[in-house]
Amino acid sequence: MSFLKFIIKNPFRRKNSAVLAIVGICIGIIVIVALGGITTGLVSTFEDTIHAGGADFSISGKETGTSAYGTNTIDANWTDKIANVSGVSEAYPIYVILTSVGDDYMNTLIGIDPNGTTMADIVVSDGRIFKNNSSEVILGKIYAEDNNLSVGDKLKVDGEDFDVVGIIETGDSNMAGAVFTSIEKVAEVNDDSDSISNIYVKVDKGADAQEVADRIDSMYGDNITTVSSVMEMGQMADMLNMLKASSWGISLLAIVVGGLGIINTMLMSVFERTREIGVLKAVGWSNRKILTMIVGESLVITIVSAIIGSIIGVALCTLLAPMMGLNPLFTIDTFVQAFGIAIIVGIIGGLYPAIKAIKLPPTEALRYE
Amino acid sequence: MSNIVEINNLVKSYENGHIKALNGIDLTIKEGEFVSIIGPSGSGKSTLLNMLGALDLPDSGSINVAGYDLLSNKKLNEFRAQKIGFVFQLHNLIPNLSVVENIEIPMFTSKLSNDEMRKRALDLLDIVGLKDKASQKPSKLSGGERQRVAIARALANNPSIILADEPTGSLDSKTSTKILKQLIDLHKTQNVTLIIVTHDMDVAKLADRTIEVLDGKLVNAGENSLLENKINVD
Numbered sequence: 160m161s162f163l164k165f166i167i168k169n170p171f172r173r174k175n176s177a178v179l180a181i182v183g184i185c186i187g188i189i190v191i192v193a194l195g196g197i198t199t200g201l202v203s204t205f206e207d208t209i210h211a212g213g214a215d216f217s218i219s220g221k222e223t224g225t226s227a228y229g230t231n232t233i234d235a236n237w238t239d240k241i242a243n244v245s246g247v248s249e250a251y252p253i254y255v256i257l258t259s260v261g262d263d264y265m266n267t268l269i270g271i272d273p274n275g276t277t278m279a280d281i282v283v284s285d286g287r288i289f290k291n292n293s294s295e296v297i298l299g300k301i302y303a304e305d306n307n308l309s310v311g312d313k314l315k316v317d318g319e320d321f322d323v324v325g326i327i328e329t330g331d332s333n334m335a336g337a338v339f340t341s342i343e344k345v346a347e348v349n350d351d352s353d354s355i356s357n358i359y360v361k362v363d364k365g366a367d368a369q370e371v372a373d374r375i376d377s378m379y380g381d382n383i384t385t386v387s388s389v390m391e392m393g394q395m396a397d398m399l400n401m402l403k404a405s406s407w408g409i410s411l412l413a414i415v416v417g418g419l420g421i422i423n424t425m426l427m428s429v430f431e432r433t434r435e436i437g438v439l440k441a442v443g444w445s446n447r448k449i450l451t452m453i454v455g456e457s458l459v460i461t462i463v464s465a466i467i468g469s470i471i472g473v474a475l476c477t478l479l480a481p482m483m484g485l486n487p488l489f490t491i492d493t494f495v496q497a498f499g500i501a502i503i504v505g506i507i508g509g510l511y512p513a514i515k516a517i518k519l520p521p522t523e524a525l526r527y528e
Numbered sequence: 529m530s531n532i533v534e535i536n537n538l539v540k541s542y543e544n545g546h547i548k549a550l551n552g553i554d555l556t557i558k559e560g561e562f563v564s565i566i567g568p569s570g571s572g573k574s575t576l577l578n579m580l581g582a583l584d585l586p587d588s589g590s591i592n593v594a595g596y597d598l599l600s601n602k603k604l605n606e607f608r609a610q611k612i613g614f615v616f617q618l619h620n621l622i623p624n625l626s627v628v629e630n631i632e633i634p635m636f637t638s639k640l641s642n643d644e645m646r647k648r649a650l651d652l653l654d655i656v657g658l659k660d661k662a663s664q665k666p667s668k669l670s671g672g673e674r675q676r677v678a679i680a681r682a683l684a685n686n687p688s689i690i691l692a693d694e695p696t697g698s699l700d701s702k703t704s705t706k707i708l709k710q711l712i713d714l715h716k717t718q719n720v721t722l723i724i725v726t727h728d729m730d731v732a733k734l735a736d737r738t739i740e741v742l743d744g745k746l747v748n749a750g751e752n753s754l755l756e757n758k759i760n761v762d
Contacts, residue, residue: 160629160632160642160645160646161642162636165629165636169624172624172625173624434620435622437620438620438622438633439633440583440605440608441581441583441608441614441616441620442608442609442614442633442634442637442681442684443605443606443607443608443609443610443612443634443637443685444605444609444636444637445605445606445637446605448636448637520583520584521583521584522578522583522584525583525616525620
């Protein structure tokens with residue numbers, strides 16, 4: 160039998176002790192994994208909520224002024240540049256012009272990418288969104304009501320007939336009175352395909368919107384400017400940081416509770432074997448070899464426990480958390496944390512009593528009951 | 529024959545010097561000799577045996593065993609692994625290991641391969657007549673069988689000396705005779721020095737020489753002093 164095989168098999172020879180040790184360590188791992196999953200889920204849900212729908216901030220030309228959507232334009236190439244900035248998840252252009260719509264000599268026509276409508280908080284309440292580069296429009300609810308239009312009707316935009324394919328609801332009165340179509344169509348109407356008005360930007364999940372905005376300002380601040388969204392970004396970041404700090408606090412508690420359980424289990428397990436350690440010394444094992452065996456066995460036990468504990472933790476959390484209205488999320492970090500803690504405290508828990516045991520003269524260890 | 533044990537003025541105290549377990553022991557033992565150490569409980573005979581096996585160290589004096597100066601040598605585990613085979617009164621087998629694994633345990637300190645270790649352990653079990661019990665746990669064996677496994681374990685690394693502390697102390701007389709016969713056979717066939725601690729005079733009489741310890745001192749280290757009373761276990 161090789162020494163490695165001996166170390167791997169040895170913990171499971173004492174079935175009762177092994178089961179008790181695994182149960183003890185598993186409880187610690189379950190606590191770490193379950194609380195980790197719940198707190199990660201809380202943070203994620205919060206981030207989803209604050210990032211849902213609307214963009215984190217928008218970008219406009221340096222000289223945009225105070226116009227609602229900005230009648231000044233920026234080069235359409237800025238969209239790709241902004242999309243490539245670190246921390247930016249999505250960047251969609253918006254093109255706002257004033258043109259003749261229906262019976263109105265001047266009305267707001269907004270061009271937007273159909274995929275970016277959620278960034279502008281556009282929710283279709285009736286019909287569907289328009290297709291790219293098609294003669295289709297969707298109408299703000301106020302515009303539709305004022306002009307008695309509904310899905311299926313025709314609407315003249317700059318002299319061309321467009322199909323009304325949807326009606327949107329929005330809390331923004333400017334948008335509620337506007338007509339929407341694709342960027343390409345607005346460019347065609349305005350006879351300028353190189354320009355856009357603004358860019359809506361959404362940052363990566365977990366990224367700090369203020370930091371990303373500052374980064375864009377520092378890179379391109381001479382040409383463009385960032386405008387924060389409805390919710391103050393600083394306030395959002397504070398709330399997120401607070402939640403993350405709470406999450407860390409809970410994780411730390413889980414680590415302390417779980418870690419103490421693991422150390423206690425390993426202490427009991429090694430003290431029980433003091434006499435065996437005396438025998439090993441008597442037959443000539445070095446202190447280093449005995450330490451290697453005990454620490455190796457601790458690692459075997461803690462790794463097995465970490466695997467079982469992680470599976471049980473995920474299963475319990477997935478079953479029970481939704482009943483409490485929680486939505487757990489398990490990331491690799493949670494498991495790395497659980498395994499890391501298990502291994503570290505497993506080594507400490509095994510090392511401490513092993514050092515005590517090997518310091519005993521063999522004659523005393525052999526007398527140990 | 530050369531001396532395998534040389535002890536001069538060995539002193540060992542416990543409890544801050546209040547209990548003198550060994551009080552100036554001088555002793556030499558020749559290579560291949562069979563020596564019994566007798567004395568009443570608490571006389572210091574087991575302490576002396578522990579000193580010989582480097583399980584404990586003296587306070588003063590000198591002790592040289594199998595070429596190792598045990599007071600100055602730092603590699604006492606190496607000494608125990610290569611030179612000494614212990615047989616304890618309560619066998620001290622590891623209960624969760626099989627019989628053959630218990631015998632392999634000392635060989636983890638050697639350079640033998642896994643296969644060589646297993647072969648040697650089975651050969652030793654064959655010598656003590658327990659090859660058929662190789663895969664059993666010690667708890668399934670009788671007291672005598674466990675002690676035979678302990679003897680096989682003591683021989684695992686071809687030691688120069690076997691130190692046996694009351695090896696028959698917990699056995700009935702019939703089993704005791706068997707165990708002693710086995711130890712003496714091994715002592716003769718393998719030319720290993722055998723030192724037995726006992727308080728049983730019948731066991732002591734089997735030795736080439738009997739040393740008597742009383743209050744931490746040798747009161748009788750006479751050569752073959754009890755030989756005329758030697759009993760026959762053949």
